[in-house]
Amino acid sequence: MTRFRFLVPTLYILFLMxxxxxxxxxxxxxxxxxxxxxxxxxxxxxxxxxxxxxxxPTWYMGYVNSLIYVSINTVLSVGAALPAAYAFSRYRxxxxxxxxxxxxxxxxxPAAVFALPFFQLYSAVGxxxxxLAVALAHTLFNIPLAVWILEGFMSGVPKExxxxxxxxxxxxxxxxxxxxxxxxxxxIGVAAFFCFMFSWVELLLAKTLTAVDxxxxxxxxxxxxSTSGYELGLLAAAGSLTIIPGAFVIYFVRNYxxxxxxxxxV
Amino acid sequence: MNKTExxxxxxxxxxxxxxxxxxxxxxxxxVVNYSVQETFGDNTFFWSGVMWFEQVLRSERFHDALxxxxxxxxxxxxxxxxxxxxxxxAMPRKGPWVSVCLVLMALPLLIPWNVVGAMWNIFxxxxxxxxxxxxxxxxxxxxFTRQPFSAWFTLILMDVWHWTSLVVxxxxxxxxxxxxxxxxxxxxxxxxxxxxxxxxxLPKLKRVLTIAILLRFMxxxxxxxxxxxxxGGGPGNATTLLSxxxxxxxxxxxxLGPAAAMSLVxxxxxxxLSWIFYTLMMRNxxxx
Numbered sequence: 331m332t333r334f335r336f337l338v339p340t341l342y343i344l345f346l347m348x349x350x351x352x353x354x355x356x357x358x359x360x361x362x363x364x365x366x367x368x369x370x371x372x373x374x375x376x377x378x379x380x381x382x383x384x385x386x387p388t389w390y391m392g393y394v395n396s397l398i399y400v401s402i403n404t405v406l407s408v409g410a411a412l413p414a415a416y417a418f419s420r421y422r423x424x425x426x427x428x429x430x431x432x433x434x435x436x437x438x439x440p441a442a443v444f445a446l447p448f449f450q451l452y453s454a455v456g457x458x459x460x461x462l463a464v465a466l467a468h469t470l471f472n473i474p475l476a477v478w479i480l481e482g483f484m485s486g487v488p489k490e491x492x493x494x495x496x497x498x499x500x501x502x503x504x505x506x507x508x509x510x511x512x513x514x515x516x517x518i519g520v521a522a523f524f525c526f527m528f529s530w531v532e533l534l535l536a537k538t539l540t541a542v543d544x545x546x547x548x549x550x551x552x553x554x555x556s557t558s559g560y561e562l563g564l565l566a567a568a569g570s571l572t573i574i575p576g577a578f579v580i581y582f583v584r585n586y587x588x589x590x591x592x593x594x595x596v
Numbered sequence: 597m598n599k600t601e602x603x604x605x606x607x608x609x610x611x612x613x614x615x616x617x618x619x620x621x622x623x624x625x626x627v628v629n630y631s632v633q634e635t636f637g638d639n640t641f642f643w644s645g646v647m648w649f650e651q652v653l654r655s656e657r658f659h660d661a662l663x664x665x666x667x668x669x670x671x672x673x674x675x676x677x678x679x680x681x682x683x684x685x686a687m688p689r690k691g692p693w694v695s696v697c698l699v700l701m702a703l704p705l706l707i708p709w710n711v712v713g714a715m716w717n718i719f720x721x722x723x724x725x726x727x728x729x730x731x732x733x734x735x736x737x738x739x740f741t742r743q744p745f746s747a748w749f750t751l752i753l754m755d756v757w758h759w760t761s762l763v764v765x766x767x768x769x770x771x772x773x774x775x776x777x778x779x780x781x782x783x784x785x786x787x788x789x790x791x792x793x794x795x796x797x798l799p800k801l802k803r804v805l806t807i808a809i810l811l812r813f814m815x816x817x818x819x820x821x822x823x824x825x826x827x828g829g830g831p832g833n834a835t836t837l838l839s840x841x842x843x844x845x846x847x848x849x850x851x852l853g854p855a856a857a858m859s860l861v862x863x864x865x866x867x868x869l870s871w872i873f874y875t876l877m878m879r880n881x882x883x884x
Contacts, residue, residue, distance in 0.1 A: 338686035342764075343700050346757065349719040350703070352726045353711075356718055364724060410611040417608035422599045429609065431874065436620050438866045440818040442839040443859040446846050447623030470619040473612055533710045533821045534843075548710045552825070562718060569711040576706025577699075584698050587765060 350573065356566035364562050379567035389568065392547030395461065396530065397575070399544065402465035404525040407472040408480075408518060415480035416506070420489065433474040441534045444470070449538050459541045467535045472525040479524060483517025516586050523583045530576065547572060630856035648857035658858060660833070661841040662865075668837055669816045672755045676812060677805070679756070680763025685793070687768055698768075701761040713825025716754040720826075740827065744834035747827050751835055754822060759815070763808045770804035771797065803880050810873040817866050838862055 356364060357379055358372040367373075383389040417423070418430060448467055449458070457463040491513065495505040511518070537549040551568050580587065634644040652658050687697055704712070722728035722739045727750075731738040740746040774796065782792050820839035823829065829836035829844070836844075842862065846855035 335686045336688070338683055339688075339697055339701075342683050342760075343697065346700065346704055346761070348726065349715050349757065352719045353715045368724060368729060370726075406615070410615055413608035414612040417605035420599060421602040421605035423601070423603050423605040423609075426605075429613070431871075433612070433616065434870075434874065435867055436616055438814045438818070438863075438870050439620070440820070440839050440842070440859075440862060440866065442818070442820050442842045442846075443627065443863055444619075444623050445843065446852070446855070447626035448619075450626060451622055466615070467619060469615050473616055477612060527706055531706065531708045533708060548708045551714065552710055562724075565714060566718060569707075569714055572708050572711050573703070573706070577703060580699050580702045580706060584695050584702075587698060587702055 353566050354570050356562060357570045359563055361561065361563050376563075379563045380571075382564060383567055383571065389547075389550060392545060392550035392568075393571065395540075395544050396536075396546040396548070399461040399464040399468070399536070399546070400526055400529040402461060403468045403472060403529045404522050406465060407469050407476045407525045408522050410469070411473055411476035411480055411521065412511075412518070415477050415484055416510070418477065418481045419484035420492070430477075433477055437471050437474040437478075439470065441532065445534055445538045448535060452539055458539065459543050461544045463539045464536045464544060464546070465529075467539055468525075468529045468532060472528055475524055475528065476521040479521045480514070480517055483514050483520070487513055519583055520586045523579055523587070526579055527576070627856045627859050630852045631860055634853060644853065648853040649861070652854055652857045652861055657841065658861075661836055661838050664836065665817065665838040668751070668755075668819075669813060671752050672759070672816050673809065673812060675752070675756055676760045676763050677809060680760050680808070681767050681801070681805070683760070684764045684767035684771060685797070687764070689772065698765070701764055703761075704758050705761055709821035710825050712754065712758055713822040716750065716757075716822075717826050720750045742831055744831055747831060747835050751823055751826060754826060755816065755819070758822065759812060762811065766804045766808045767801060770801045774800050803877070806873065806877040806880060810870065810877060813873060814866065814870055817869075 355371060358375055358377070359369075360374050360376050360378065363369060363372065363374050418426065444467075452458050452463045452467070457466070487510075491509070492505065495509050500509070533546070533548040533552075536546045537552070540546065540549065547568065551565060629641075631648055632644060632646070633641040634647070635641045688694055707715070717725075719725045720727045720740050722732055728738060728740075737743075738746050738749075740750040778796050778800075779792070782796060787795070818839060819837060820843065823835055823837055824840055824843075827835045829840045842855060842858055845851050845858065
């Protein structure tokens, strides 16, 4: 029984990899091969799809746009969440519990509910079709998440650390930057990872708030699928490329990822 | 941890409150405004009271979408939670394979949601998709763009593929945090593996599992992009979940009043159910 236990995760991972393999497989095929025959691997192997994406600005700018607003969002969310999480983990104040739950309610809000009002709000303040608009809109669900994760990590740091620092003559600012932030560096990494992740994968709001200049790659993909016929190979190549940044960042937080998913509460 | 009373802490929370308020309260008030007004499309609005709410709550279309939504959420919770726990229990606890497992399992979580939908669309197409070909080759009559049953099967399988890893990772984090001493004590008592599971592992996992269920509940109730790309809500309305229906009404037909009323009802349902989970979770935390 125990000897075959490795089979369970192995089979599961195999199941996870199959659709990804199929996508990558498609991305190296020509349109003729995709529609004409059924092959388990690319027979007429081609880089054409990738070439098109990497040379056509309407395609590759999608990736650049996505990476820009995701980065702005991550900095904004984690930056604002740091002091707030500290306050929640260290102090009691009027309305703290209600505030904490209110933050979480925004994590619950269906993006579909907010799509239209967001469009109107960001048009009204003149931010429509800018990277900042998407970055700000995504703080709606990323700030609550970052606060939760950081609060979880910070509560794991004993309060004696703060008190000893004050006795040693540190001011609050210096203590926070020089001692506290390095102590919870892992938590900050995990919070940043999750902000990156949820901003990277979200499409509905990003699509609603952009038209041309800040159009995310995800939107480029859906529009291509509908306007210029069904170019599956191209779509598959574009999809395959969106997996890379994610795979890259997971590698760095692999040891903390589970704790992060538990919102720092393990 | 015993916390100090300090009202100045509000200053620390202020940036977060301002940012989230800008994003949450203004749009939410817009929705509330629309939900109680009537317009004839010329930018003049009239007070219409609870008319839209009555219309939404009575409409069969809303009942159907809500029914499908509840069914979807129920199905994925019933499948993903036990499956995730089983996989986490079977995972290695130390050694080089741990990192490999974690990275590979987390991969689906970082793929943009429309790519997940597109990927499964390509994977499941009956003529050119691996899954579609395999199922048809095994003698099943499978075509997710035509048959409601196949569409549901694909939709649920896709979500299991996409999100089971979340449960696995959470459970795994919980399992790893159980001190070795517990297992040693159990060994001395001669406990069998099911007894260890029942009396040591599951109680310790209560907290992470509550979070897993809370997150899976919220996210599956909000799901939009993946089913939209995969099936577009079809065939017919077979897989039109709440979000898809809402976007159809709001952005497709521009029926702002009914869409807004539906948004609020929808949001309140999530809020109520999540509040129940949240209270349970906090009670757990208080006990520990």
